[in-house]
Amino acid sequence: MHPLLVPFLLLPLLLPAHAGSIQQGNACNPLNTHLNPANKQLTGDCDSTAFCSSNTTGYDLPQGSAGVCRPKGCRRDEYPFGYDSSSYIPPRCGTGQFCPDEEDSCQPLLALGSPCQLNRDDECLPPASPLAEQLSSERNVDGAICLNFQCLWANVSLGQGCEVENTVYTGYYPGGGTFYDVVSRDNCATGGYCDGVQRVCMPTADVGGTCSADKECDSYNCLPTSLCGPPADSASTVPAYIWVALALGIFLCALLTTLGLYVVHRRQRARQQRQREEYWAEQDQYREVLARARGSLQPALTPTQGGLGGQGWGRYRDDPREGQESSEGSLVLALQAQGESRGSAESTPPGQRRRRSGL
């Protein structure tokens, strides 16, 4: 895109509804067609799909109508504003033609010296092939430029007399304030700019050179420090140390995550191990208590069975160890009492204990 057109093209986006509202086929006044003073966009009575034509032939209009809103005959944008997806969209113009600001119809390119519209370098016929490549730059279209509403070529060499066109665009801050942007254009060949006072082509400065306006820089970017900066659309490069820091950051993050997970898992495993050990220690205790309780119970049955004879001993004496302990009646009773007191003290905790250990 032509960089000089950028402010011109962006402003209409901010104020798209400035076109008129009269629909196709209705009366309008061609004298109302003018450039918006703020953004230099062509505006008139008709809505964005029509232009105000002074040729009213074929339309039934009120007496004294100066013009009529006719549908546009060409478009400049790939996706023109104001059309819905189902409606007919006028064509774009082919090579050797241009679509004027009114967008009424495609027209052949204008010869050198012909009148052209503001900022419409593309309306002018460029020089023939080798010269066109030589003069072509981002500040013109194939070497042709529309300056002060006249088609010229940007072919003036350094030190020669040149022409300047200064255009003031008005911008609006979101808060409501306004600012002005002056765009200065000239017909100096590539590598030169037209000095506003002397009207002579001067060499443009490289990046880092002093400047007082964008046009004085090769890069067309004069920084607030009055030094030429890199082109405004150049890619910003990231210094190498940022990449190194980024890589280190990613590596450290991965490492810390891994370490963190390792520690968490180790703690978890250790806790589970402890709980298992406690559980099995508890089980062992129960077994012991049960065994002891069983050992004391068997002999306790003997007094009632004693009347049946000595066989009762043999029936319940599975464990030789228990049998030995309970060989005397007084000892049996003592053990029974001990077993009961222990049982009441140690046989209930299992559930409570487990809960306490966190299972």
Ligand SMILES: *[C@@H]1O[C@H](CO)[C@@H](O)[C@H](O)[C@H]1NC(C)=O
């Ligand atoms: C006006 O428009 C009609 C139909 O579109 C056309 O035939 C005629 O030549 C036009 N007149 C002028 C003066 O352009």
Ligand SMILES: *[C@@H]1O[C@H](CO)[C@@H](O)[C@H](O)[C@H]1NC(C)=O
């Ligand atoms: C330079 O351009 C002007 C129009 O801007 C033209 O009249 C003139 O012939 C051109 N000079 C050369 C040497 O091409």
